[in-house]
Amino acid sequence: MSALSTMARALLYLRATSLLGQLKSRLRRLRQPKYLGGAVVGVGYLYLTFGRRLLMARPAYGAGRPGGGFSPEVSALLPELAALILLVVLIVNWVTPRTASLAFSEAEIAFLFPAPVNRRMLVHYRLLSAQLGIVSSALIFTIVFGRGSGFGGNLWFHAIGWWLILATLNLHFMATSFVYSRLLNRSLTSGRRRTIAIAVAWLLVSGIIVWAWNVMQMPQRSDLAGAHEFSSYVAAQLRIAPVPWLLALPRLLVAPYFAGGGSGFVLALGPAVALLIAHYLWVLNIEVSFEEASIARAEKRGKRLRAVQKGDWRGQVAVRKPQSAPFKLPSQGRPEVAFLWKNLLSSSAIFRPKVAITTLAVLLVGSQWLNRPQLQGARVFSVAMVGIVLAYTLLLGPMMARQDLRAELSNVDLLKTYPLRGWQIVLGELLTPLSILSALIWICLIAGALLLPGGTLTWLSPVLRMVALLGLAVLAPPLVAIQLLVLNAAAVLFPAWMQTAGSRGERGFEVIGQRIIFVAGQLLITVIAAVPAVIGAALVFLVTRWLIGVAAAAVLSGLMAFAVLCVESFVSVLWLGDRFENFDLSAELRV
């Protein structure tokens, strides 16, 4: 047995055992009820979203009706458009110079690079590894674009079609990086390479624009009369030279996907497979060194994973710079404020009081400028935008602003050594996202108050408007606090889920299901928490409106709702603090 085949077997063994290990680990995790529950919900969600539709779609697939639900003109155009998209992808790929690097993990580099493995074997290993992602992507695309596509054809034909496209693209991207590594002078800095790329891209885009301007025809009103007319117009443009020449190879690649019936598919398969083999031979026969760039790539990926593990969910690997303190922190005083100070330092420098004050000043001046009759449209548009930002901040903001326990899971041991009760740490950790989101909401409300047209909403008297805005300003912080508490409670109660979601790059039915449970739980608990506040406020309003008038009763009921929400938040902080004191991350992650 040759050394080469021995290594090939070893590499196959490594890949197979890694996969098996991942599968076993995932199955072991299902022993925990919370993961099992997540898996059930995840599978159910995928079935309801894609599976049921797919199963119901079987007769349509089997029919093999070319073109599916599209008209003949559109059906004929679809492969051309797909080929055009592929061409654009390839052009973008070619105007992006890069050094040859293969996507190995740090562990793979540590074991494989010093091993007696030749370059060709490493390339094969990488190609084999990439197949896992390609095959699963092909299946997912087949399901997602399945019945709704109306392209006709068989389910398996579509899956094979997708696989051919993705596998060839993968080889093409790899070959491009190899070619660039050979062509570009190694002494060129990345900055110069970027300059060359931008220059080439600019030349290319300019050339296309000039060509299109001179050759292509702008659509006439008649071309836009209907789908048939528009399809004819697009088809005519795609027949202008040299477009058909440029689309020749991409067209071959997408042909199996759009082939429809069995014989058409078999006929289309030959050229597409030939193209794939040609790419494979191309990759194998370019002698280029990829080791150094692969190591750098693996290190960057490792850093990103570790950043996520530390709580930076975006996985930023950019080098941090020291920031000036948001405010002076004296040695004496409430310890919770220290967490606000610390976590503000972890967030962007735009989340500072002086930025908020500047924003308010800009708003004040801007609203005066917009308060002119000729700018009525811009004013209405601005109000709509403010409303969108307000709703987004109130509902999605708590999920995005993670400068709290969610970002400190890796430092829980350190936090627990501090001479503080659990509730103090929880409260302190909540203060930063709460302050940032409250400030954003208040800025939006002030902007709304300044920009809202007075004349159009006659029923909304200035007093009522003021009461409504103040009510929202008062109620928003406890509503945000409750949402933050739900999210932080999830981090403490389901830490493995939080870690799994990002740090190890794992995905699975249980993670999808847990996320669904998570979002649904957040919404449900927020609604449940709001119920006593709404009931209390309604009772106060009904009782007092006859005595003190509508506006004063609204103020009183708002205060009642605020008090109820604050009590709920405080009780939740105490409960979560108790859970935090008994929390052991290492025990949770033992499974």
Place this chain on the structure above:
Amino acid sequence: MIEIQALCKAFGNFTAVRDLTFSVQPGEVLGLVGPNGAGKTTTLRTMAGIIPPTAGLVRIGTYDIAKEPVEAKRRLAFFPDEPRLFDYLTVRQHLNFVARLYGVANHEALAQPLLEELEIADQIDRLPTELSRGMKQKLAIACGLLHAPTVMIFDEPLTGLDPLGIRRMKDSILRRARAGGAVVLSSHLLHLLEEVCSHVLILKKGERIAYGTLAQVQAQFSNGDSQASLEDVFIRATGGSES
């Protein structure tokens, strides 16, 4: 100063520490040794109040850490094997943050000699990401010592330090013990522990194998060899294996 009685810690069906009893008096340095997986770190984390014990008592000073954790933690400092720091706080900001949590008045004046002793005074405005591992460890130690704890718990404190750093760390531990501090430290560097510790506790599979002064433990496992080192004692006590 430190009193541990019948301490047990279990993770599900697995018992990491069982029925452990010992005490550390002011001025004493207890070396916690044992094979990998013996329960050393679990013991230290339980003593520091990071994880609650399954059963038993942990008393720091006069305070039961389960009932009065805040008062107990005010008196102790825990130094894990891997320095835990906030990536976005500079050295100065770390000390400012810790000073506020412990209510250390005039912390800047207190921090300066500490930073100089640990030789990181010139790194004051740097982030942890800009520091070497040894420097990070020194910063973690500076943060832990800022509030002048009387109980110090070190988990592998010498890992990552250069020879000079190890020597300084040993001197620093001994100085603090002589000043009346109670110190517990775990390490696999037995010859170094021999130089620092007054007492030794050997753990194996979560159970106490030997406990006493260095001389007592050496006598217990020396088999008549008066020259037996702590390493010899450790190997004899643990049977030379982890299991």
